[in-house]
Amino acid sequence: MKKVLKLLLFTGFFLVLFYFPIHAQEKIESPNYRIQFPNLNSGAGIPTSTNYKLDSTIGQSVAGRFTSAGYIARAGFQYIHSIIPFSFSISDIQKNFGTLTPGTPSTSSSTIIVSAGGAGGYSVKAYENNPLKTSDGSDTIIDTLCDTTCSETTAAAWTLGTKYGFGFNMDGDDVPADFTDTTYFRQFSDASSVESPATIMTSANVGSSRTATITYKINVSSVQPAGTYQNKITFIAVPSY
Amino acid sequence: MKKTQLTIFIIPLLLFTVFPFLFAKDVDAQAISLSVSPPIFELMIQPGKEVKQIFTVTNLGGDTTITPKIIYFEPADDLGNINLTDDLSPNWVIYDKEPFKLRGQEKFDFDVRFLPPSDTPEIDHFLTIIFETSESVDLLNQNSSNFKSQIGANILLTVSIDGNPKKSAEIIEFTAPKIIDSLFGKIIYTVKLKNDGNSYWKPNGKIIVDDEIINIAPQNILSGYTRNISCINDQTLINCNLKDKFYLGKITAKLEFSIDEDPKIYQKEAISYSFPFSILGFLIFLLTIIRQRIIFKLWPRKRH
Numbered sequence: 340m341k342k343v344l345k346l347l348l349f350t351g352f353f354l355v356l357f358y359f360p361i362h363a364q365e366k367i368e369s370p371n372y373r374i375q376f377p378n379l380n381s382g383a384g385i386p387t388s389t390n391y392k393l394d395s396t397i398g399q400s401v402a403g404r405f406t407s408a409g410y411i412a413r414a415g416f417q418y419i420h421s422i423i424p425f426s427f428s429i430s431d432i433q434k435n436f437g438t439l440t441p442g443t444p445s446t447s448s449s450t451i452i453v454s455a456g457g458a459g460g461y462s463v464k465a466y467e468n469n470p471l472k473t474s475d476g477s478d479t480i481i482d483t484l485c486d487t488t489c490s491e492t493t494a495a496a497w498t499l500g501t502k503y504g505f506g507f508n509m510d511g512d513d514v515p516a517d518f519t520d521t522t523y524f525r526q527f528s529d530a531s532s533v534e535s536p537a538t539i540m541t542s543a544n545v546g547s548s549r550t551a552t553i554t555y556k557i558n559v560s561s562v563q564p565a566g567t568y569q570n571k572i573t574f575i576a577v578p579s580y
Numbered sequence: 581m582k583k584t585q586l587t588i589f590i591i592p593l594l595l596f597t598v599f600p601f602l603f604a605k606d607v608d609a610q611a612i613s614l615s616v617s618p619p620i621f622e623l624m625i626q627p628g629k630e631v632k633q634i635f636t637v638t639n640l641g642g643d644t645t646i647t648p649k650i651i652y653f654e655p656a657d658d659l660g661n662i663n664l665t666d667d668l669s670p671n672w673v674i675y676d677k678e679p680f681k682l683r684g685q686e687k688f689d690f691d692v693r694f695l696p697p698s699d700t701p702e703i704d705h706f707l708t709i710i711f712e713t714s715e716s717v718d719l720l721n722q723n724s725s726n727f728k729s730q731i732g733a734n735i736l737l738t739v740s741i742d743g744n745p746k747k748s749a750e751i752i753e754f755t756a757p758k759i760i761d762s763l764f765g766k767i768i769y770t771v772k773l774k775n776d777g778n779s780y781w782k783p784n785g786k787i788i789v790d791d792e793i794i795n796i797a798p799q800n801i802l803s804g805y806t807r808n809i810s811c812i813n814d815q816t817l818i819n820c821n822l823k824d825k826f827y828l829g830k831i832t833a834k835l836e837f838s839i840d841e842d843p844k845i846y847q848k849e850a851i852s853y854s855f856p857f858s859i860l861g862f863l864i865f866l867l868t869i870i871r872q873r874i875i876f877k878l879w880p881r882k883r884h
Contacts, residue, residue, distance in 0.1 A: 409626035411743070414618040414633070417782065417798050419815050426615030427731045428641065436723040449727075455619070459799055459810075459817060462661045471723070535663070543659040543810070544817050555725065568723045571715060574612075577653075577708060577732040578619040579660030580800050 416459060419545075425461065426454045427576035434555055439568075441561040442500050448554045453513075453540060453576060460543040460579040464536035467527040471505050471557070471568035478564045480505050480557060482526035491537045494523040503560045511551030513542040524556060527572060536575055543579070612713050613641035614731045622800075624738040624745075624779075628698040635690045635733055637711050639682040645714040647679040648690060653708045653734065658772065658808045660799060662708065662734065669707050672696050673737075679714070692735075700739050704779050704803055707735040736800060738779045745779035747839050752806050754835045754848040762826050762856040769794070769820040769833060769850060771809040775801040777839075783809060785837020785846075787820055794820050796837060827854035 415422035430450040439445055455461035471480040482491075483504030489495035494517040497506060506524035509515065515538065517523065528534040540551055615638045625631055637646060650669035653662040674693040682688055692709065712730045738745060753772035760767060769787055782798035797812040811820040822831075831852045838845055 409629035410631050411624045412631055412633070413622040414620070416620060418812050418817075422618045424615040424617035424636070424638065425619035425731070425733065426613070426638075426640070427729060428611055428613030429727060429729060430611050432612055432642070432727055434725045434727070436725075439723055445723075454615075459660055459797070462656070467725070471725070538661075541661060543661075543808075557723070567721055569725070571726045571728060573728045573730060575664065575710075575730040575732070577662055577664070578734060580620060580655075580662065580706070580734045580736060580802070 424454075425576075425578045426452075427463065427574070428452045429574060436555070436557055439557060439559050439563075441559050441563060444500070444556050444558040446554055446556045448552050451511075451540065451551050451553060451574070453546065453549045455542070455546050455549070455578055459545065461541065461546070461549075462538050462577060462579070463540040464575045465527060465539050466530050466534070466536040466573055466575075468571040468573075469531040470529060471570045473564075473566040473568055478566055478568070480559060480563065480568050482506065482529060483524055483556070483558075484526075485524055489523075489525055491526045491528040491534055494518045494525045496522050497524040497556065498522050500558065503558050503563070505555070505557045507556065508554040509539055509551055510554070512549040513540045513546065514551050515539065515541075521554070536573075539574075611641040612644070612727065612729045614639055614646075614711060614713065614729065616709075616711060616731050616733045618733060620734045620736070622736045623694060624740055624743060625694055625696060626741060626743070627696045627700040627702075627739060630693060630695045632691060632693045635692065635709055636687055637682065637690055637731075638687045639684055641684060643681070643683045645679045646682050646688070647712045647714070648675060648677065648709065649712070650675060650692070650707050650709045650735070653706050655802055655805045655807075658806055660807060662706075664708055664710070664732070670696075670700075670705065672700065673705075673707070675709075694737065696739050702740050702745065702778070703738075705735075705737040705739070706780075706802060707737060708732040709735060736780055736802075740779070746777045747779060747781050747842055748776040749781070749783070749801075749837075749839050749846050750774040750776050751835065751846060751848045754833075754850050756831075756833060756850045756852045758851075759853050759855065760827075761858050762828055762854045763858045765827075765854060766824070767822040767827070767831065767833075767852055767854075769811075769835075771796060771811075771820055771835060772806055773801055773809055773837075774806040775803045778803055781839040781842075783837040783839055783846075785835065787811070787833050787835050789822060789831060789833045792822060794822070796820065796835075828856065829854060 434447050436445045436447060451463065453461055453463060470482050481504045483489065483497055483506035485495035485497040486499045486502055487495055506526050508521055508524050509518045510521055528537045542549060617636045621633050623631055650673055652665045652667040654665060656663040672695045674695060675691065680688065710730050710732045713728055715726050715728050752774050753770055756767050756769045773783060775781060780800050780802045782800055783796055784798055785796050787794040787796065794811045797810045797817055799807060799809055801807045810817040812818065831854055833850045835848045836845055
């Protein structure tokens with residue numbers, strides 16, 4: 340019995356050692372505010388030094404008059420007395436839609452999280468390089484027009500199995516109001532047709548961990564040529580000024 | 581096999597197979613997750629001077645290659661959102677354009693130097709520094725979409741010889757509901773300002789209603805553009821609304837602000853009227869009921 344106990348202790352020790360990963364993120368990121376002072380005047384003559392790290396206002400805090408430093412600088416928002424990073428994450432780097440069956444829509448989702456704690460607001464935009472295409476570009480799955488009509492800026496219901504194409508739905512925080520429910524879809528803005536990236540999340544107010552689900556949907560007809568269809572989608576997350 | 585030997589074999593096996601499932605977390609390599617700090621950098625600089633700023637990029641997802649670029653942006657609306665352009669920053673904004681590798685959980689301090697030559701025109705430059713992740717490698721050859729992400733931080737840059745660019749403001753809108761109900765009405769002020777000057781600025785001021793003061797947020801307004809200004813309370817952006825209390829009669833609100841440290845004060849008034857409509861309505865309803873009850877009581881007597 341002693342042997343068993345020893346073995347258990349030994350095994351337990353190694354399990355704890357190997358199965359609990361060290362998350363540097365937890366230490367660095369939680370509220371990783373680097374407290375910086377918006378009006379720190381200590382930098383006269385410093386800016387031309389290449390080793391100088393400018394964290395906050397250096398030079399002269401009274402706007403309208405330069406000192407010999409010749410600049411006024413400020414990092415972060417004046418009304419938030421700490422600099423909180425702006426962050427963006429999406430749960431996937433690729434979405435595999437698998438084998439497509441004509442008339443049977445294929446859907447898949449990703450989670451988007453934005454933290455704009457240090458910013459006044461933010462927006463997330465998205466665009467595709469082109470509609471889903473085969474590698475030689477000979478065949479295309481069109482961007483959806485929904486049941487009636489929808490575009491890269493206006494969502495509409497897409498429930499009919501006889502309506503084909505590729506589109507997406509947004510659900511969650513700060514998503515455009517035209518995504519009335521989970522049956523409403525839009526096309527992605529198509530860069531190959533010179534369409535501007537469209538906003539898929541936005542807020543004018545400070546937000547922390549704003550979360551939305553993006554659901555992609557493909558439905559193909561029985562006459563869709565066989566092949567592997569792919570495209571690239573770019574998400575752009577920027578804080579407001 | 582003896583019972584003890586069997587136990588020695590089974591218990592570690594169970595622990596090794598069950599533990600990973602108990603404590604497994606999402607695999608970071610499957611996600612894109614970036615952060616950038618500071619989210620905004622403001623600089624007024626004399627031609628011929630030099631300033632260096634560091635933007636810290638943190639990768640909280642899987643290993644990736646980051647491609648940096650600095651491009652111009654344009655205001656997208658009156659709320660401070662932006663549209664990126666394809667125009668690259670001027671050549672005196674110097675940074676390493678080469679892609680760099682950033683492993684998961686790693687930080688990278690990215691240097692940007694601003695060195696406007698002495699003949700640089702005195703104008704504003706509205707820029708965004710963009711960090712773009714590399715595309716994923718498609719190993720599956722399936723019907724799929726590959727994702728890339730771009731995360732940005734804004735740079736508001738003023739080139740000025742004397743540090744005194746012309747700054748001028750116009751109050752486009754300072755309004756509130758004309759009439760509200762004293763009990764259930766809410767007064768929310770709309771503040772919309774325009775920058776008529778040559779350089780961006782922020783308003784510093786407040787809305788005053790009797791003894792109540794609402795501070796307006798010092799949000800940047802770019803030259804030639806308008807912006808809806810929020811109010812601020814303890815570093816939190818809020819709507820510019822009065823406290824929920826019983827107001828009666830005329831409510832005069834005064835908007836007062838200056839731009840940056842300029843001594844000129846801009847002012848405008850907004851007037852609202854508050855009446856106890858809901859109370860009056862309730863009283864009328866009550867009176868009607870009472871009246872009807874009286875009529876009903878009297879009515880049978882009249883029939884006889």
